[in-house]
Amino acid sequence: MAANLATEIVSTRTRRGNRSRWLTVVATPVGAAATVALSALLLLAVVAPMLWSDWANRTDTAQILHGPSSEHWAGTDNLGRDILARVLVATRLSVELALLATLIMVAAGLVLGTLGVLFGRRVGRVVAAVINIAVAFPGLLLALFFAVIFGIGTKGAVLAIGFAGAPGFARLVQTLVAGVEPRDFVLAARVAGVNRFRILVRHVLPNVGEALIVNATIGAGAALLAFAGLSFLGLGVQPPNYDWGQLLGNGLTGIFEHPIAALAPGIAVVLAGLAFNFFGEAMAKGIGVTTTLGKLRLPVVKPPEEGAIPRKEHADDVVLRVQDLRVSFPTAHGAITPVRGVSFGMARGEAVGVVGESGSGKSLTALAVAQLIERPARVSATELSFLGTDLRRGATRADRELLGIRFSMIFQDPMTSMNPTLRVGGQLAEVARRHGGLSRAQATDRAVDRLDAVQIPDPKRRAGQYPHEFSGGMRQRAMIGMGLMGDPALIVADEPTTALDVTVQSRVLQLLESIRREQDVALLLISHDISVVRQVCDRVLVMYAGQIVEDLPTQDLHASARHPYTRALISVVPDMHTALDEPLAVIPGRAPDPASFPAGCAFAARCPLATDRCREQMPPLETDAAGRRVACWHADQPQPLTPEKAKAVS
Template sequence: MRARWIAVLRTPVGAGAGLLLLLVLLLALFAPVLWSEQANAIDTEQLLQGSSSAHWLGTDSLGRDIFYRVLVASRTSILLALSATAIAVITGLALGCAPTMMGRRAGRVTTAVVNIAVAFPGLLLALFFAVIFGVGAKGAVLAIGFAGAPAFARLTQTLVAGIGERDFVAAARIAGVGRFRTLLRHILPNIAEPLVVNATIGAGGALLAFAGLSFLGLGVQPPAYDWGRLMGEGLNGIYVHPAAALAPGVAVVIAGLAFNLFGEAVAKGFGVPVLKGAQVRERLPETTPAAPADDEAVLVVKDLYVSFPGPITPVRGVSFTVGKGEIVGVVGESGSGKSLTALAVAQLIESPGQVRASELSFLGAPLLGRLAGRGTAAARRRLLGTSFAMVFQDPMTSFNPTKRIGVQLAEGAREHQGLSRRQAMARAIDRLRAVRVPAAERRARQYPHEFSGGMRQRAMIGMGLMGTPALIVADEPTTALDVTVQRQVLRLLETIRTEDDVAVLLISHDITVVAQVCDRVLVMYAGRIVEDLPSSELATGARHPYTRALLAAVPDLETPLDEPLAVIPGRPVDPAQLPSGCAFAARCEFAEDRCLTEDPALVIHGPDHQLACWNPQGASAAWQARYLGSAAIRTGQR
């Protein structure tokens, strides 16, 4: 925890926002003590004076110094904003935890109330509650606090629901621990970080809302004053004396920025998604939640986002599950987000890249956010080191050219399994034999450059088999290999799946190869999954125009030589300049007006079939015959 805070404060934004927030809080604490007398001193000879050396921002209608009044008003403004934030957090926690504490029926009622409240704009709710609680600081605090509660309640419900499904919570319930104690000891400590981060950002919003109510005359009443009231008092003379209205407005902006920027910096440092109201920070397309994970789920990915400064989000809301012994293929053009998805799953996205997800778990163990801290970093490394295997596109760059193959394979076994040097080397030789490397004992003493491309790829798979992998992520493992070696590598993966019941996530640009090897196919475009269907239905069941275009673009022996090859018109979209509607609309011959304005969500289209398209296409008999015939020819060739 301490290391995370230090890392946040070491960033330029974190250090700057932290210093600014500290200065704002110190001003709120000491300004009334130091300058209340000057702020309240009435001088009838200096009424409505402009800026001068004696009064930097001029005076008001009673001759009071505006500069000192702005400084002294900081305590009231900050204190009331923090009070409103505290009410919002406490009320939001109570509403968010209600489904856990009160049971299913009462919880549904509470959830429905929260959902209705979230649908209304926060400022509208604040005005509504201000009328109910009455004019004045007390009524404004309650109004803003209760108006902000639905957003925190929605966030709390989401976090509590995620933690409530964990095994350690189920174990506590089986042991007889009561609901309140389970919530207090097991659930709330695991959701504290995102709540604190969002409360920090919410304080900035509460400050702005409170200033708005006081400006309208619904907040602080005279003789008390805050920044919003000072803006209202200075509004009448803004053309002849602008400093009287602008100075408190600038103070609101600076203090609001201090809270918001510091909250944003903490969110990035802690890897916590930040919610504003009922919306996420960025405009994120809706996705259909993946099915609940079961005991057979090896990898669960829900609403995965990978973003880089810019902001650029090349992976947007990807959700899928890989079951035990299942081969799932991911296909798409270059730049569709396939490899970044694999790297995010493998925890290989480095700063300044950011990875966030509703859930990212491997063998039931969370890999992101606060939940990932339940175990030690060493335990998590051991889990990934022994049960997770990654096969990269270019094994030549994955192996250290200065070390022998056997030494590199043995290194993981010594690190994660505690084997001796001799035992680890024996294990490495055995794994090289398992992946059909001839003369494995001699090959283990060779360097990577002495291996052919296919042999290096086999050795790379063998490295993943040094432990007892439950999942192999193969990122285009057949790239730059001839068709014979490609088939050998793919058969090797199939054999490993069959013999050891290992799940495989196969990423490839060749949709026909994926269709022949995999059980299920995920088609990605512009960072999203646009179609998810069984590979057996790819020929007859593909409905997305992009999927069908990928299939049609694969040449075969029946392709007429005197006709141009089928291509997908246009170019893939730039992740930094995503269109407002369907990302494929500009290249799709079936695009309609709705496709240009609304991004389709990934929804259920049939048994084991999901689709994100406003105008799905059917497969004609001629197209099916052509594809099925060419697929049979390719299968025979391979």
């Protein structure tokens, strides 16, 4: 089985759409132009000194302070040196010093901004107060202050600009870290005993790194402008070295007679600053872009290649058989049995919905079938088989492999079902590695492929993210992708649309429906919302107080429901004809406590048709000629009108 699954993984073609989102930086005209400009600037910084240094340093007393000409495009300075060549050669020193100052700014800002994580809240509050005071002063004033402290010259200017920008960057780091620190995956790491430095490096900084890189890029442009300003004032680069700021200062002395001498380095400073800033803005937009799906595209989920995974076919094509399933929990006052005698079966490709109020036993039934209920709870059944394998005998290794590959469980809340400290791709890959025997690389490829199959945009990048970085709908689709890591014959979806808005809910339901039809997979959909089940399922099981009280086709749900509880569930769902000026319909009373179920029908206390027989004798689940099942002494009997409805009819 593992070898066959590995063959399937290796043969799966690479899907489109796996580009890194950093490439989206050049997807817009502004981003492309900024990328070209910044690349040209960096290239010029490398090659200009090699090509034009001699020309830039060559003095010619016969050409002093000449204007632009064919020989000197930007004219000459007071020693007859070519101004354009000097501006080009100064690119390297100007860019190098700006990047070095930016590096100091980032390093100091990271240290200051993360002290609270490393040493606790008290230290963090003190550092925050210092940062707030420093940020209150203008950056140029801080730069001048540090320039006086560190001294005039290149070294002093670099340190001055770096430390002047550090408070602003530190505040950014503090803000971003404060947004990540309370997240579940960080708290889980602390509970697990991970030290603070490892939490910072492993869990916090990777989740804020992209924003910091973007702001550092923009900060490099600001540092370049600031450095030019200090050199212009005579506090930066000193002769015989020169950068754009010094050239600008030299040219400004004769600006009225020879304006091009100041204009050329000024243009260089502005263009370089714009290149850094526009590239940073393009990075911000590119990183923030989420792929728009537009019109929903139902995925074509290819079934495994022939022979990839052996299937157990049966004459009746039954996937699941459950007969008289019971789940009980021991207590100090005796056993409690919240699931009492549940019986049903499912065929390949069939969609069955399970509806009922909270506490009716829906999820416990699914967990019992999936062998996920542990001791001291006790699960018993007359028959409990999956693909012909008897699950009552205990979880053998073969049973675990069968359930791991052919049985898929989609839990109600993916945020709590997924490990917040592990990346999504790794959690999906674990299924194939543990149950399919795949290597790490093969399992990772499979995880990316499954994320793509459930319409996760940019699946390769998303596989490397943590669950908190996914939206609610994406987490739910990732859970579905986890269920597709093997070759499921049955998918159990436990409230897969809880807490999702109607648009995302519709997409998740259509995705499940598409997978069911494409792969001929049986689907057991658990929900408290009867309208959700009606959209997807062929058949509905209505549960109340741990029992199935009605089993009928979905198409008969509204017109031919026979049990009063089923009719009550339908009546409380608002529709387009619900009166807006009247209270919404509710089911009176509350479900019985599993510790004290009544002797007769559990719904009798809330049923308008209940008689003494209902309160004393439990009705059996009987099957009619059409194959529908119902457990009610008064099935098909018309339900009396409530006083409100009677008043409305009159």
